[in-house]
Amino acid sequence: MSPTTAKEGSLIPVKAGIGLRFQHHQAVLDTHPAVSWMEVHTENYMGGGSPLRYLDLIRQERPISLHGVGLSLGSAEGLDVEHLKRIQMVAERIAPGMMSEHLAWNVVDGAYLPDLLPLPMTEEALDVVCRHVDQTQSFLKRRFFIENPSTYVQFKHSTIPEWEFIAAVAARTGCGILCDVNNIYVSAQNHGWDAVRYLAALPAEAIGEIHLAGHSVRNLPNGRTIRIDDHGSKVCDEVWSLYRAAIQRFGAVPTLIEWDNDVPPLDVLLAEATRAQAILDEAAEDGNADAA
Template sequence: MSDVNKTSLIPAKAGIGLRFQHHQPVLDTNPDVAWMEVHTENYMGGGTPLRYLDAIRRDIPISLHGVGLSLGSAEGIDPAHLERIRKVAERVEPGLMSEHIAWNVVGGTYLADLLPLPMTEEALEVVCHHVDQTQTFLKRRILVENPSTYIAFGNSIIPEWEFMTAVAARTGCGILCDVNNICVSAHNHGWDACAYLAALPPAAVGEIHLAGYSVRPLADGNTLRIDDHGSRVSDEVWELYRQALARFGPVPTLIEWDNDVPPLDVLLQEAGHAGILIAAAEAESANANAA
């Protein structure tokens, strides 16, 4: 992928996910935030949302985060959807673009969820082919995000962290390390979250996501963590984020909040906390280099 643009215009600081209810507050208050990320599909229809985004991006760098490309679909990527993504990117000029390691299209019908893949060699070949296809079409590097999962396929033979690493190595894409997803999946499957982080290649990690999860009790007395993006970042995720910064260094970090979305100030507070941790990691790295 030597012809793919690998430049990021998103600073290695904390940003927030921009949601519709915050369009006007952002324009009214011009908040002190380093960057914002939007879901690509929300701006494919033009109209008022896109006009708001046009105004906001004049002052704040924007990243595009896709939720509907279905990189893991055995049916292949929908070329019409890929073209819609290209048109949004051409207009918005994002600093980063990302997609999910998941599938959500069957028989031409889009499903309202990001569904898990079996971690197999066949699935790896499918994902890598689609990432290559996407990067070639868009003429730029993308990041791929690790999923949050609740079940494991019996035929999965590749650990998820090795699957992610292999996609990045084979295609030249980057990794969007969702620390909350690692925390959720590690609990649900009995993985070691710290070992997952340690297995990812630092040079490939181009962004980090942070969010809140909910806990659902199960009949057998165990609990299931749900990646619902509906609350503040948990203490456990903050601690795992510190470890991520120590391993990957300061990278663009996003606060995601999609359900029960609070006032803008709450997201800015969470981003402020992430910013403090980024600054601490930068200082620690500088001290280590000076020693």
């Protein structure tokens, strides 16, 4: 596949982008940074007022990807159709280049627990997620992309490796995959998985976007080390290496720098995006060399 061609369901350029947070709304409008696309959390733009007005203006200059955090695709009790309608309203306003959510859950018994909570990797959970992805794609009339999670626990009753689970969701529903390379690294380190094997198990043709972010490291009382996906620092060297491996495996893919805690000045995010872009450019050059 040519590195300039977007995947089905995506109009996002195959370039490095940044996650847009409220702290940078004004700076983006003032400085018009040379970044060809941005991604926002859908739930932050469900009301009226100034956030949407900023996004309207920023959208005029570049495509936007809508990345949800609250749809709870893994909820046993079913999808909240009202939440789907709110997502649709944002989509109608912004005309996003791409839409995505997480392989996770956060609603049970009508209560919303604001985190991306881990699913047991069971046949039941796989059926539930596939049903909800089908429902979402039918409702929004477009292809949706599902992101692999970072996790800190595993369930005894899990029977399917996570990489097989997400590949199965893509195969059954036709959805795309948003491959979060940092999440793969974090989970692989936390659970003793082989990150390269994880990448190898994902269907390259389904990968429509890559996420990169920083994480932190904490020592537990029992001496174990755990990595926490807190999006509060630069991408670490090990994740950059895994990113190179991902690009080798998938080809060039739109790549996003995420930063949600201790959000730094816009320049810091742009520098991280420049670093990702250099790796994408190398892949494009390699591709051209192969073609010649």
